[in-house]
Amino acid sequence: MLAKRIIPCLDVRNGEVVKGVQFRNHEVIGAIEPLAQRYATEGADELVFYDITASSDDRVVDKSWVERIARVIDIPFTVAGGIRTIAQAQEILAMGADKISINSPALRDPDLINALVDEFGQQCIVIGIDSFYNQEQNRYEVYQFTGDETRTQKTRWQTRDWLNEVVARGAGEIVLNCMNQDGVRQGYDLEQLTALRAHCPVPLIASGGAGAMAHFADVFTTANVDGALAASVFHKRVIDMGELKTYLAAQGVAIRPFTTTTQQGS
Amino acid sequence: MTSLVIIDTSCANLSSVRFAFERLGVEPVVTASPTVIRAADRVVLPGVGTAAAAMRNLQQLGLVEVIQQLEQPVLGICLGMQLLTDYSAEGNVDCLGVIPARTERMIAAGLPLPHMGWNTMTDPSASNPLLRGVESPAYCYFVHSFAVAVDQYTSAQCTYGQPFAAMIRSKNFFGAQFHPERSGTVGAQILQNFLALTDGD
Numbered sequence: 001m002l003a004k005r006i007i008p009c010l011d012v013r014n015g016e017v018v019k020g021v022q023f024r025n026h027e028v029i030g031a032i033e034p035l036a037q038r039y040a041t042e043g044a045d046e047l048v049f050y051d052i053t054a055s056s057d058d059r060v061v062d063k064s065w066v067e068r069i070a071r072v073i074d075i076p077f078t079v080a081g082g083i084r085t086i087a088q089a090q091e092i093l094a095m096g097a098d099k100i101s102i103n104s105p106a107l108r109d110p111d112l113i114n115a116l117v118d119e120f121g122q123q124c125i126v127i128g129i130d131s132f133y134n135q136e137q138n139r140y141e142v143y144q145f146t147g148d149e150t151r152t153q154k155t156r157w158q159t160r161d162w163l164n165e166v167v168a169r170g171a172g173e174i175v176l177n178c179m180n181q182d183g184v185r186q187g188y189d190l191e192q193l194t195a196l197r198a199h200c201p202v203p204l205i206a207s208g209g210a211g212a213m214a215h216f217a218d219v220f221t222t223a224n225v226d227g228a229l230a231a232s233v234f235h236k237r238v239i240d241m242g243e244l245k246t247y248l249a250a251q252g253v254a255i256r257p258f259t260t261t262t263q264q265g266s
Numbered sequence: 267m268t269s270l271v272i273i274d275t276s277c278a279n280l281s282s283v284r285f286a287f288e289r290l291g292v293e294p295v296v297t298a299s300p301t302v303i304r305a306a307d308r309v310v311l312p313g314v315g316t317a318a319a320a321m322r323n324l325q326q327l328g329l330v331e332v333i334q335q336l337e338q339p340v341l342g343i344c345l346g347m348q349l350l351t352d353y354s355a356e357g358n359v360d361c362l363g364v365i366p367a368r369t370e371r372m373i374a375a376g377l378p379l380p381h382m383g384w385n386t387m388t389d390p391s392a393s394n395p396l397l398r399g400v401e402s403p404a405y406c407y408f409v410h411s412f413a414v415a416v417d418q419y420t421s422a423q424c425t426y427g428q429p430f431a432a433m434i435r436s437k438n439f440f441g442a443q444f445h446p447e448r449s450g451t452v453g454a455q456i457l458q459n460f461l462a463l464t465d466g467d
Contacts, residue, residue, distance in 0.1 A: 002377075076409075096285060119315075123382065124279075173382060202379065202380065203382045226378060226383060
């Protein structure tokens with residue numbers, strides 16, 4: 001049975017892993033490779049690396065760490081951040097990334113999605129969507145340039161419409177980041193994720209809000225997402241990967257069992 | 267020391283396969299040279315992209331007959347496995363035809379496609395030495411929308427909506443639908459077994 005994926009997300013800025021609260025006030029968590037290796041050893045199913053400043057600074061990700069990660073870990077990983085051309089995507093994939101994730105550049109130029117899918121295949125093209133609940137209008141709205149609060153801006157898209165658009169263009173997976181929940185550890189946005197799951201024929205990954213093991217069980221059983229992304233709860237060891245997997249299995253969630261010995265990190 | 271060649275199919279992602287073998291202490295040669303490929307002890311046919319594009323690349327590189335005539339162990343990974351079959355519905359193309367099977371679009375009964383993530387490989391066949399020491403069920407990492415139906419050449423299965431071949435084998439040609447290079451210790455065991463194959467296997 002296909003296992004639900006637990007996906008630690010490492011936000012990368014200036015070559016270090018950082019974590020912000022609702023996309024602001026970034027604090028340094030540590031170096032990239034030791035964290036990547038630790039998560040792979042502890043039983044993470046997949047890793048995502050976001051260069052959070054890339055799109056807003058008009059530069060592509062610093063690539064050298066992609067290859068270093070590919071050398072040391074034996075689970076799949078995705079790289080996101082400022083990839084806006086075929087050549088840039090090719091370079092990242094050639095260095096060993098399994099998937100690339102596109103966010104702001106896809107909003108600026110939706111044809112980029114088609115071009116990437118045609119060139120590399122649907123399976124390695126992930127679209128990240130930053131979605132904010134507008135309480136006044138009672139609707140979900142797509143934002144861009146969320147890596148830099150001074151440039152973050154609302155787009156013309158409502159989230160459901162943009163999801164439909166990127167799927168029609170061939171996206172192979174969607175990461176839905178619910179901005180209202182990000183970094184506050186109050187649980188995933190079950191309402192939004194459940195609504196969008198019904199419109200998403202490709203794998204859907206929940207992002208934003210994980211604070212306790214029960215939140216993972218909730219998002220898998222209620223919203224039926226394929227994977228759950230989380231950052232601070234793993235970086236700060238609020239949740240232990242092995243315990244989380246044991247807990248989810250006991251809750252009846254299909255999970256890849258935690259079998260390897262936990263490596264003691266420093 | 268066993269010489270290992272990874273065929274450079276002009277597709278993007280060869281590094282992760284190369285690194286996986288390097289973690290096992292082997293330095294693979296990545297090449298499209300027919301001479302080097304023929305002389306290797308082991309040959310890996312990776313694959314990312316579409317079957318039609320990959321077959322076109324192999325034809326342009328003059329590698330179709332070269333691969334078909336290989337007698338040393340050959341391992342096709344993901345799309346590389348599908349290329350070993352007679353035909354792929356992805357682009358409606360004839361493939362290498364060294365394993366008499368067909369690659370068809372998956373029918374996932376309403377489940378999301380691509381089939382992406384860790385799924386269980388079951389029903390391992392004792393006749394496939396790559397499965398030695400691999401527990402069953404074993405979780406492996408899959409990413410695909412096309413698959414080979416279960417038949418006599420299937421040496422392990424997986425189910426997503428319907429059963430399909432997780433591993434296939436005919437003579438010296440082996441295929442894995444999942445990515446052993448990204449399947450943790452299980453994948454490493456399979457790659458190690460590939461390196462350790464003997465004439466008796």
